[in-house]
Amino acid sequence: xxxxxxxxxxxxxxGEASIIRENFVASFGLENQLFTxxxxxxxxxxxxxxxxxxxxxxxxxxxxxxxxxxNGAKQALAAVMYSMLRSNKKFLGYKSPYWxxxxxxAARMGLKSEAVVPNDMTKEYCDCYLxxxxxxxxxxxxDYITLKFLADAHKSFGIPFIHDAAYYTPVYxxxxxxxxxxxxxxxxxxxxxxxxxxxxxxxxxxxxxxxxQHVLDYMEHMTVGVSVPSQEIMCEVLQTIKNNPADxxxxxxxxxxxxxxxxxxxxxxxQNIIEVPDNVEHTVGMFLWAKVKxxxxxxxxxxxVAWGAGFGNKDYVRINLAAPIEKLTEAISRLNECx
Numbered sequence: 001x002x003x004x005x006x007x008x009x010x011x012x013x014x015g016e017a018s019i020i021r022e023n024f025v026a027s028f029g030l031e032n033q034l035f036t037x038x039x040x041x042x043x044x045x046x047x048x049x050x051x052x053x054x055x056x057x058x059x060x061x062x063x064x065x066x067x068x069x070x071n072g073a074k075q076a077l078a079a080v081m082y083s084m085l086r087s088n089k090k091f092l093g094y095k096s097p098y099w100x101x102x103x104x105x106a107a108r109m110g111l112k113s114e115a116v117v118p119n120d121m122t123k124e125y126c127d128c129y130l131x132x133x134x135x136x137x138x139x140x141x142x143d144y145i146t147l148k149f150l151a152d153a154h155k156s157f158g159i160p161f162i163h164d165a166a167y168y169t170p171v172y173x174x175x176x177x178x179x180x181x182x183x184x185x186x187x188x189x190x191x192x193x194x195x196x197x198x199x200x201x202x203x204x205x206x207x208x209x210x211x212x213q214h215v216l217d218y219m220e221h222m223t224v225g226v227s228v229p230s231q232e233i234m235c236e237v238l239q240t241i242k243n244n245p246a247d248x249x250x251x252x253x254x255x256x257x258x259x260x261x262x263x264x265x266x267x268x269x270x271q272n273i274i275e276v277p278d279n280v281e282h283t284v285g286m287f288l289w290a291k292v293k294x295x296x297x298x299x300x301x302x303x304x305v306a307w308g309a310g311f312g313n314k315d316y317v318r319i320n321l322a323a324p325i326e327k328l329t330e331a332i333s334r335l336n337e338c339x
Contacts, residue, residue, distance in 0.1 A: 007302050007334070008302065009302040009303070009304050010301075010302065010303050010304065010327055010330060010331045010334070011304045011323075012303060012304060012305050012319045012320045012323055012327075012328070012331055013304050013305050013306040013318070013319075013320065014320065015136070015192075015286065015287070015320055015322075016197060016320065016322070016323070017191065017192055017195040017197070017286060017322045018195065018322055018323055018324050019195070019255065019258045019259070019262070019322050019323070019324065019325070020171060020192070020193075020194065020195035020255050020286075020322060021194065021195025021196060021197075022195070022324075023195075023251055023254040023255045023258065024194045024195055024196070024251050024255075026254070027247050027248070027250045027251035027254060028240050028241075028244060028247050028251065029247075030240070046224050046225060047069075047224070047225035047226055047227070047228045047231065048225055049068075049216055049219045049220035049224065049225050050067070050068045050069065050216055050219070050225075051067065051068060051069030051203070051225065051226060051231060052069065052226075052228055052231035052232065052235070054232075054235050055069060055231045055232075055234055055235050055238070056068075056069065058235065058238050058239075059203060059205075059238075063181070063186075063205045065181065065205050065206065065207055066205070066206050066212050067203050067204065067205055067206075068203060068204045068206065068212070068215050068216055068219060069201060069202075069203050069225070069226045069231060070201075070202045070203060070204060070219065070226060071200050071201070071202070071223060071226050071227075072189070072190075072191065072200045072201065072202045073164070073166055073187055073188065073189035073191065073192070073202030074101065074105070074202070075202065075222075075223070076187045076188075076202040076203060076204045076215075077105060077130075077162075077164065077187055078105055078108075078109055078218075079204065079214075079215040079218040079219060079222075080162055080185055080187060080204060080211065080215060081105065081106060081109040081111055082109055082214060082215070082218045083185075083210070083211045083214030083215050083218070084111060084128045084160065084162075085109065085110055085111065086214045086217075087160070087210060087211075087214070089111070089127045089128040089160065090111065090112055090127060091111070091112045091113070091114070091124075091125075091126045091127050091128070092106050092111045092112070092113040092114075092126055092128050092129070092130055093113070093114060093115070093116035093118075093125065093126025093128070093129045093130070094113070094115060094116070094129070094130040094131070094132065095115060095116070095117070095118060095131075095132075095135070096115035096312040096313070097135070097137055097138055097289070097308070097311040097312045097313050097316070098115055098132065098135075098311060098312050099132055099136045099137070099164070099311070100306065100310035100311050102130065102132075111128075114126070115312055116129075118131075118150055119150065119153060119154075125159075126159065127158075127159055128159060128160045128162065129154050129159055129160070129161050129162065130162045130164060131147070131150070131151070131161060131162065131163050131164065131182070131183065132164040132166070133147055133163060133164070133165070133168060133182070134167040134168065134172060134173070134284040134285050135285070136164075136166065136167065136285065136287065137287050137289045137306070137308075137311050137316075137318040138283070138285075138287075138289040139167075139283040139284040139285035139287065139289065140284070141173075141284055143177075144177065144178040144179075144180055147182055148180070148182060151163070151182050151183040151184075154183070155183070155184060160183070160184040160185070160208070160211070161182070161183030161184055162183060162184065162185055162187070163182040163183045163185070163186040163187065164187050165182070165186045165187055165188050165189075166187070166188070166189040166191075166192045167192055167284065167285045167286070168186075168188070169188075169192070169193050170252045171193065171251075171252055171255040171256065171259075172192075172259075172284055172285050172286070173284060181205070181207060183207070184206075184207055184208040184211055185204060185205065185206050185207060185208060185211050185215075186204070186205040186207075187202065187203075187204055187205075188202060188203050188205065189202050190202060190203075190234065192286075194237065195322075196234075196237070199230040199233060199234060200226075200227070200230060201226065201230055201231065201234055258325070259286060259321065259322065260281050261325075262321040262322070262325065262328060263280045263281040263282075263283065263288065263321055264280070264281040265328065265329070265332065266280055266288050266319070266321060266332070267280060267281075268332055268336070269332055269335055269336065270335070270336050271293070272293055272294055273292075273293055273294045273297045273298075273335055273336075273338075274288075274290040274291060274292055274293055274294075274317060275290055275291040275293060276288065276290050277289075277290065286320065286321055286322035287318050287319065287320060287321060288318070288319040288321050289308075289316055289317075289318055290316060290317060290319070291315055291316055291317075292307075292308070292315060292316060292317045295307075295317075296338075297335055297338040298317075298335065300338040301331070301334035301335045301337065301338045302334065303331045303334055303335055305317050305318065305319050306318040306319075306320075
């Protein structure tokens with residue numbers, strides 16, 4: 001009893017990419033300047049609904065397609081769901097396991113949603129499909145050619161393919177993975193890309209003119225765009241990256257190495273608590289998705305995690321491995337003491 005009373009909880013449920021942010025700041029030498037007033041001038045004007053023009057241009061040059069800036073990737077996903085409704089779509093499909101917010105967000109936006117088997121036309125099938133690639137929570141992802149075929153097949157049947165690309169970046173994927181365009185629309189997350197959660201920036205890359213217009217309408221009517229100071233900071237970030245390709249590579253390598261170490265370290269969790277996959281260090285993304293053997297151990301150790309029921313499998317748990325290494329070390333130590 002005293003063990004539980006004397007220690008503060010450790011949160012490994014929230015998908016905060018702390019080590020990604022730390023490596024980004026260290027790689028580019030931004031420890032003392034990232035959030036200075038020089039990089040964040042005051043601005044009182046409403047931003048354009050599609051985003052701050054210099055940032056929009058930078059991202060459109062990268063993706064070679066129209067871009068709309070949103071208040072984080074979650075709002076970007078909500079805006080795309082809104083566009084589905086405006087296009088008379090009613091049933092959003094996705095595969096299991098799934099990001100726990102998808103059913104809730106779809107319901108709030110007025111869409112029916114359900115986990116489906118992609119391209120399984122033997123029963124009622126969705127009229128719009130969300131592919132979270134790499135997957136949250138389990139990190140699964142097909143090769144680019146397979147994903148492109150899947151996306152194009154959906155489009156050919158008039159089923160918009162939405163690509164949630166939060167983890168579709170060099171930080172989480174190997175060098176030989178082709179990071180090309182997918183589907184009718186892609187959604188990216190600055191939080192997961194660079195660990196800069198506080199900027200509250202995500203963006204939509206629209207390859208479909210109708211989706212683009214509906215998302216733009218959503219942004220104009222719901223928020224009148226996104227904070228200009230946050231977008232100005234992001235402009236400086238992207239310009240810094242462009243000017244320092246060697247540091248960008250250093251950042252990517254550091255992130256991959258630290259995520260690999262964190263996943264390998266997860267092997268030390270006692271197998272009587274969770275079943276850590278044998279290939280855990282080779283999984284994609286920032287989470288450990290594992291079968292639970294002893295749920296009470298987490299409660300006794302005061303280690304907060306995201307339980308699998310919300311992701312479509314109550315027997316599993318999602319643990320954030322991108323937490324600071326000292327926090328992760330302490331959490332695993334506590335769990336092993338409670339086995």
